Amino acid sequence: MSTQTEVFARFREIVASGGWDATWSAKEQLTPWEGWDGREIQPPLRDVIESDRVEWPRQGQALVPGCGRGNDARFIADSLGLKVTGIDISSTAVEAAQQETPHENVSFHVRDFFAPTDEQFDLIYDYTFFVALPPSMRPEWGRQMAKLVKTGGFLITLVFPIDPQVDNGPPFFVRPSHYEEVLGSVWEKVIDEVPAVSSTTHIDRERIIVWKRL
Numbered sequence: 001m002s003t004q005t006e007v008f009a010r011f012r013e014i015v016a017s018g019g020w021d022a023t024w025s026a027k028e029q030l031t032p033w034e035g036w037d038g039r040e041i042q043p044p045l046r047d048v049i050e051s052d053r054v055e056w057p058r059q060g061q062a063l064v065p066g067c068g069r070g071n072d073a074r075f076i077a078d079s080l081g082l083k084v085t086g087i088d089i090s091s092t093a094v095e096a097a098q099q100e101t102p103h104e105n106v107s108f109h110v111r112d113f114f115a116p117t118d119e120q121f122d123l124i125y126d127y128t129f130f131v132a133l134p135p136s137m138r139p140e141w142g143r144q145m146a147k148l149v150k151t152g153g154f155l156i157t158l159v160f161p162i163d164p165q166v167d168n169g170p171p172f173f174v175r176p177s178h179y180e181e182v183l184g185s186v187w188e189k190v191i192d193e194v195p196a197v198s199s200t201t202h203i204d205r206e207r208i209i210v211w212k213r214l
Contacts, residue, residue, distance in 0.1 A: 041075045042127060044158055044195035044208040049079045054154065054190055054210060056080050060122035063087070063148065065113045066129035070097035070106065077105040082123060087111040114140060120150045127158040130179065131171035142182030149213040155187070160206040176207050187211040 049056065058081050064073045067086030077084045086108045088094050097108040113129070124145065133141060149155055157179055165173045176192070191210040198206055 040199065041071060042158060042202070043197040043199060044206065045072065045075070045125065045127070045156065047195065047197060048156065048191060048208060048210060049076065057082065057122040057153070061085070061119070062123040062125070063121045064125050066132060067097060067108060068093050070100055070108055072125055072127065073106050073108070074103050076123070076125060077103055080123070081105070085109065087113060114144055119148070121148055122150055122153045123156070124149055125156045128160065128171065130157065131160070131169070131174045133172070134169070135172055138178065138182045142184060145183065146186050146213070151213055153213045155211040155213070157209045157211070158206060159209065160202055162205050162207065176209060179209065183211065186214050188214055
């Protein structure tokens with residue numbers, strides 16, 4: 001079996017030559033977080049959603065950018081009763097999500113996260129979307145999050161992979177402080193911790209942070 005370093009290297013080659021859709025069209029179906037973690041919900045997301053530590057919204061809208069097959073979107077809809085939109089720039093990824101078991105409160109669309117919109121959400125979940133963006137785009141990510149999340153709403157960021165610094169990507173080098181730098185002062189951290197339980201490939205390589213929009 002290839003090491004995760006080798007998988008990331010192959011993934012970067014495919015993105016560089018063919019873009020994001022090529023990672024889904026390739027025979028490997030090579031999105032490394034899915035390839036290594038299967039279709040399981042990441043334990044930190046499950047734990048934080050199912051805990052009583054945050055007064056999560058129980059009605060309204062949620063967004064999962066870079067949704068892939070849509071497993072997280074379905075989990076959030078099932079757990080919180082929200083209507084969840086999953087978006088991805090890869091039409092192949094969205095087609096894969098739509099072919100999974102349908103959910104009446106979940107929809108999937110090919111859409112650019114940064115496109116202007118009047119929509120706002122009660123909850124957004126970012127897992128590997130931030131690290132897929134070139135670092136030069138991170139300030140715009142922060143501005144867009146501030147526009148998209150309603151006052152009093154929540155942003156969940158599962159920071160991964162927290163690995164030694166590299167000069168290329170995706171995934172690009174990340175530290176928890178990189179999120180804080182671009183989100184600014186309109187957010188309050190309500191949870192910031194190393195997860196008690198991580199999937200095998202995530203141990204000592206991730207941190208979960210929940211932000212509340214002020």
